[in-house]
Amino acid sequence: MNAHHDLLCISHLRWNFVYQRPQHLMTRAAKNRRVFYVEEPIHYPPDLSADEAQPRLDVSEDHGVTVIVPRLSAELTGDCAEEVTRGLLHAYLKEQGVERPVAWVYTPMRLPLLDGLSTGGVVYDCMDELANFHHAPPQLRERERQLFDMADVVFTGGYRLWESKRTQHDNAHPFPSSVDVAHFARARSGLPDPQDQQGIPGPRLGFFGVIDERFDIELIAEVARRRPEWQFVLLGPVVKIDEADLPRGENLHYLGMKKYAELPQYLAHWDVALLPFARNEATEFISPTKTPEYLAAGVPVVSTDIRDVVRPYGEKDLVRIARDTDEFEAAIEASLREDNSERQRRADALLAQMSWDLTWKNMDGLMAHAMAEHDPIIKSVRNDATIAGVADD
Missing domain, CATH: 3.40.50.2000 (Glycogen Phosphorylase B;)
Known part of the structure; x- marks a missing residue:
């Protein structure tokens, strides 16, 4: 050009x-x-x-x-x-x-x-x-x-x-x-825990992004109810939906919008990263940017069965895929329990071929x-x- x-x-x-x-x-x-x-x-x-x-x-x-x-x-x-x-x-x-x-x-x-x-x-x-x-x-x-x-x-x-x-x-x-691997890989280097996250106990299950009609409110509400010992850290602006409709509880933490430069600090102290997208018209065609970003940070990832997450990340067994609430809960539990090193090695090989x-x-x-x-x-x-x-x- x-x-x-x-x-x-x-x-x-x-x-x-x-x-x-x-x-x-x-x-x-x-x-x-x-x-x-x-x-x-x-x-x-x-x-x-x-x-x-x-x-x-x-x-x-x-x-x-x-x-x-x-x-x-x-x-x-x-x-x-x-x-x-x-x-x-x-x-x-x-x-x-x-x-x-x-x-x-x-x-x-x-x-x-x-x-x-x-x-x-x-x-x-x-x-x-x-x-x-x-x-x-x-x-x-x-x-x-x-x-x-x-x-x-x-x-x-x-x-x-x-x-x-x-x-x-x-x-x-x-x-x-695509993904800026170097930016998100900083999460693996022992970054300090952000102040507004320090008081939240573990295990921490995190999400960052716009919280709108694509976010599965019912899914997060039910899993948070079933597992009160799990802490859900939700970062991002609430858009086009009423904040009053968001699930509330002692283990649900809405920390608001964060700058792109700040995200690795939060990821560095999460145990699992979540893609809790609803299955509706607004999510049929999405390809979430945060999928490779989570993986670059070295955090295990659990997602609902969004087509562009299933292919290729689920098919390559890099992201755990859940079709319903029971599977989502089980996938988180497996991520907290199992060693993620082999999955991360394979994820890094894929990410090496991806860049903006x-x-x-x-x-x-x-x-x-x-x-x-x-x-x-x-x-x-x-x-x-x-x-x-x-x-x-």
Whole structure:
């Protein structure tokens, strides 16, 4: 890919929220090109005057990525919000000398931001089946069909999702979650126990990530009730569900959201790491990034039977898989009792083949090829060379 080809990333995820796939990939992309990461708008408080609530873009930089946050008045929503945001964004890109950027899209709902913008190509990095999530906009599926028509290449966040999307685009490629092994392997080096976890006795069963409709509330509630001596340490923000619905008890500890840099410290003092995902529409296509992260930390892992955890981690006997509450409890008990060294040795061998650096390198190569096909000048040169070669024969 041309190092001077700017990349415009359109996302539904806050840059400074949970550190996940977009952050891993965009920070690597920014090493040899300008990357502009556009978040969803934030609305001013409704009591501000019109002068105080003027639309604007808040621009900052993090790890080489330019993060753009539209700020709009409270009454600007829907198509009007997109129109105003589009105007602000296009003016900013022109001011920065951005010409024909590659559009890297995470959410079809923001597709109107590309209207009237000349791009060097379009990438759809499909992390999840967003249409299956609670409160998904009704027009999301139609917008995704439009995005498939525009996209030069499609990446998916896992194999199960790829099996679904490959029927909708002829240049789709699976890229399941990778891992920064060195970062999480720090958990094996005797890091100090974080202060808010120090008073929690063992054994500790931990989870980090967004707690939302994918989290199996009933499963955790029942296992915690059955085994009061087990301590459940739950890290992460509660999103789209009522906190009042979360199970409570003396052995359930909600420690809130933690920074990516802090996670190895917590993992270093867990006895088992959990993937307690419900089986529902929102989890059918997920490929949890935390699976290889847990394994890199050297902690035994127990998961419900999510397809992209079963394959490959369960099939390779690296993660214990449970289909119901009884099996989940038994898998935790086995993890607490058994020596994990042989399983960890095999996990390390697999993790050595996985990295965000390698994922980005492969994505970049596929993107470069797709963009070359997209560019009419390059495509014309290639076609002319092909014709000349045939004539010479």
